[in-house]
Amino acid sequence: MKIYVFLALIFSVNTLLAANCFDNGAPGWLKGSVCKAERSFETCPSKDAQSCDYTLFGPNLCVPNNEKSVIKACAKKSLDKNFKRFHQMPSYHYLTFKSRIREIEKLCTEDSDQVKRASKCHELLLSIRELSDFFEDHLKIIEEDHDVFGPRCETHGSFPPLSIFSFDQFLPKTIYIDNPYKFKVPKIIEPDLKTNKRSDFCIRNKELIDTIVLHHTGTSNTESLERINNYHISLGWYKTGYHYIVRTSYENDGTLNSDLFYQTRNPLITGAQAGSYAYEEKKPTKSELKKISCYTTSGYPKETKNIVNSQGFIKANSTTIGIAVMGNFSPIGPLSPNGRRDNPTGFPNGDQRNLNNNTVTRIAELMCHLQEKYPNLKKLKKHSDYKESSCPGSIADSMSEIIKKTKEIGCDFSL
């Protein structure tokens, strides 16, 4: 079944590309829609076409959905207002959809690397679903505004269902989203790390993500991302288990000038941050379980199993995002007085190695940024909450401070 869905996506993408609708001179995200509307105009019922000054898709144009339901929003003013929302407010984030489509086309049809094809295509597929959700929300706003700003049609047809396939015609070239928060959006680097060609992987919908799990990497704070990735691949994992790695200096140690954030695994791909045998005390519904799908390395759907345990509790890795701070925040010593593990890159007995204040703020900013993307993300935990471990060392002592900081800068997490 999923393979058909996948093929249908490729087909719809190709169709969209073939239409070459995005460069017709219309402003912003209207471009594609105008073109689509023009192409459909001949079949638009004349009565509805005449009664509309403007439709959602351009002057005097209607798009027939089917004979019974015709889209006729007639909301130029509200549309203008929303253009302002998208284009004139301070924007911090944009997605170039056309380039994403091209990426999909390239990766899904040309790339001979099966792992890359499987993982990236599905990451992109999920991105499109995210866009779909976003637009669904914003079209509702347009619909509401329409009542205030008119003019309106005699009959106000409902919008067509915005499933991933019917949605293509509404997709914008660029989306701008206003940042309502006070926090700075961290610059996140996506290193090109290799993936494990023998490992399956699972993709989840963003609604399932509700918790951040903090780690330290247990390495030197100047360790390379590739070596961490290699280790995790050697364990049989798909790639680095954490979704994000923060490279930073320890407190009172300014050897690294600034904090760097790396996205080492797409957050929509289930991570390996909580342990294979860690489960949340939460029973997912059947529909929630459908929001996880697993694939072989060659991109074929695979049976999704072991997502819940015998009691019906969901695997913690399925609902969490892993953030690791590079470094070793545990004390040195084979059996140190506080019982933490031995590690020659740890700090000597009696000393303390902490997160610096700047990193506390940067992590809080990253968390707020992630909460905006994943609205159910509201909890912060540490690795040792899931299994017996010294990880994340003294970072555990900074967690309350991180929570406090998230509240200060405009989002909301709890321990």
Place this chain on the structure above:
Amino acid sequence: MRFFFIVLLSLSNSLFAASSTDVVNEYIGFIENPKAEKIDEIFSEKFTKELGGKDKIIELYKSFDKKKRSYSVKKISELDDTDYVQITSGKHKSTFILKKDKGTYKIDGTIESE
């Protein structure tokens, strides 16, 4: 004859070359009795530098609690020229990166396990 010679040579190499777990066992001995001359056998040059040099390493390990304890050593995975070896002592575990350097393994860093 030549074939047997090659087999014998490779066997002797594998017999005499220290495996990654051997090196970690050496490290355990070093924890108990840190000696500067052992450092080059156990730690890679890179890792010695990272730890602050030989003197610093000796100083660090001398500060350990010398209580007698038992350890178990287990290779948990490998990738290319690198082995990952875990030491367990009671409830405590630590994973080491051991990289092959001129035919022998040396501790080249530590890394968190899951």
